Amino acid sequence: MKQSSYSSLAVSLDKKSTFLYTDEQLIGRFQAGDERAYVELVNRYKDRLLNFVFQFLGDMEQAEDVVQDTMLRLYEKKHYYKEIAKFSTWIYTIARNLANTELRKRKRRKTTYLSHMSKDERQYEIPAVQDNVDQSLHNEFIQDRIKSAISKLPEHYKMVIILRDIQELSYDDISNIVGVPLGTIKSRINRARLQLQADLQDLK
Amino acid sequence: MNRYQFEDLISEYIENQLSLSKRKEFEAYLKKNPDSEELVYSIKDNIKKLNKMPQLTTSSTFNERLMESVGKSNYNPNEDKLNKIIFGFTPAYASLMMGLVVAFIFISVQLINPSSDPQQFQSEYLTDEQSPRNVSNSNNIDNNQNQDLVEAIDDSIKADSSIQIKRDFSNKIQFVND
CATH class of the missing domain: 1.10.10.10 (Winged helix-like DNA-binding domain superfamily/Winged helix DNA-binding domain)
Structure with missing residues (x-):
C-alpha cells in the first residue's frame, strides 16, 4: 500500500511541474501533506545541491548519494523547517552538514567509498554539446x-x-x-x- | 589608500557595493597603479568563468532511487503528529517544560502555604529551646512562664490558621448597660 503510493509519486516526479509557488510556500504545502510539493522541491534543488556537494567531495557518485540523503532528510524532517529562515538556506545547510560528515568518515576510514549501485547503472547528463x-x-x-x-x-x-x-x-x-x-x-x-x-x- | 586597503575593497568594488566617496578613492588608486587595474580586471574575468562553469545534473535514475529510499525508510506519516512543534518546542522538550512548570507551581504553593497543621508549623518554626517539650523538661527555667509562652504561641497559631472560622463572641461581650 505504502510502496504503491511512493511509486505513483515517482511517476509524478518526472512530469513537468506546473507549480508556481515559492520554495517557502512549497514546503508549507508539503508540511500540510501535499507530496507533490515535495517532488517540486526535489526537482528544484537536486542539481544545485549536486553542484554544491560535488565541489567538496570531488566524486560524482558520493555527491549524488549525499544529495539523496539530503532529500530523504527533507522528507523525514519536514516539520523541523520554520519559516523564519529561507528554505534554500535550510536545505543547503543540511547538504553541507551531510557533506562534512561524509568527508569526516572518509578521513577516518581512509577506504574507498563503494556506492550501492554500479557505475554502469548510472546515467549522467552530458554537459552542453560544443x-x-x-x-x-x-x-x-x-x-x-x-x-x-x-x-x-x-x-x-x-x-x-x-x-x-x-x-x-x-x-x-x-x-x-x-x-x-x-x-x-x-x-x-x-x-x-x-x-x-x-x-x-x-x-x- | 594603501595596497592592503585596496585589496580588501576589490570585491565590493566589482559588486558595486562601495559608497560614492570610497569608489572615487578606489578608482583614483587604480589610475595611479595600472597593475591594480589589471588585477581587478582579472578577478572580474575569473568570476565570469566561475559563473559559466557547466552545471552537473543528477542521473536519470535519481528520482526513482530517491523514492525507493523514501519507501524503505522507517518514516511513518502518522508519526507526524508526534513530530509537530508545540510552542516552539519538540514534544520531548515540551513535556520536560511542562514537568518543570508543574514542579515550580507545586513548590510555590508549598512556600506560600507551608502547612495547614499548626502543630507542624510550630515544630518547624520554633527552635529546640523554644519547643514546648523541651521547655517542660527543663528544670532550670520557670515552668509557669514557659507554659504561658507556649499557650500564647498556640493561640496565635490557631488564630492565624483558622482565619476563616468565625467565632461566636456574642456570649462573651458585655455591654456597659448590662
Whole structure:
C-alpha cells in the first residue's frame, strides 16, 4: 500500500511541474501533506545541491548519494523547517552538514567509498554539446584549471566561493548557511578570489 | 589608500557595493597603479568563468532511487503528529517544560502555604529551646512562664490558621448597660 503510493509519486516526479509557488510556500504545502510539493522541491534543488556537494567531495557518485540523503532528510524532517529562515538556506545547510560528515568518515576510514549501485547503472547528463571541438577542449582545459584552483583553496574559502560565484547565492544566505557573520563572509570571498586569481593568472 | 586597503575593497568594488566617496578613492588608486587595474580586471574575468562553469545534473535514475529510499525508510506519516512543534518546542522538550512548570507551581504553593497543621508549623518554626517539650523538661527555667509562652504561641497559631472560622463572641461581650 505504502510502496504503491511512493511509486505513483515517482511517476509524478518526472512530469513537468506546473507549480508556481515559492520554495517557502512549497514546503508549507508539503508540511500540510501535499507530496507533490515535495517532488517540486526535489526537482528544484537536486542539481544545485549536486553542484554544491560535488565541489567538496570531488566524486560524482558520493555527491549524488549525499544529495539523496539530503532529500530523504527533507522528507523525514519536514516539520523541523520554520519559516523564519529561507528554505534554500535550510536545505543547503543540511547538504553541507551531510557533506562534512561524509568527508569526516572518509578521513577516518581512509577506504574507498563503494556506492550501492554500479557505475554502469548510472546515467549522467552530458554537459552542453560544443560545436567546435577545439573550443570544447579549450573550455574543458579552463574548467579543469578552475576546478583544480578551487580544490586547492582552504575549506572555509572553498565553501564561500562555491556558494557565491558558482551557486550565485546572496551574501546573507551564505552567512546563514555557513553560520558566520556577514563581514567575515565578505572578507573570505574577497580573499578566496584573490587566491584564485593568483593561481589562475596565466589563464587568459 | 594603501595596497592592503585596496585589496580588501576589490570585491565590493566589482559588486558595486562601495559608497560614492570610497569608489572615487578606489578608482583614483587604480589610475595611479595600472597593475591594480589589471588585477581587478582579472578577478572580474575569473568570476565570469566561475559563473559559466557547466552545471552537473543528477542521473536519470535519481528520482526513482530517491523514492525507493523514501519507501524503505522507517518514516511513518502518522508519526507526524508526534513530530509537530508545540510552542516552539519538540514534544520531548515540551513535556520536560511542562514537568518543570508543574514542579515550580507545586513548590510555590508549598512556600506560600507551608502547612495547614499548626502543630507542624510550630515544630518547624520554633527552635529546640523554644519547643514546648523541651521547655517542660527543663528544670532550670520557670515552668509557669514557659507554659504561658507556649499557650500564647498556640493561640496565635490557631488564630492565624483558622482565619476563616468565625467565632461566636456574642456570649462573651458585655455591654456597659448590662
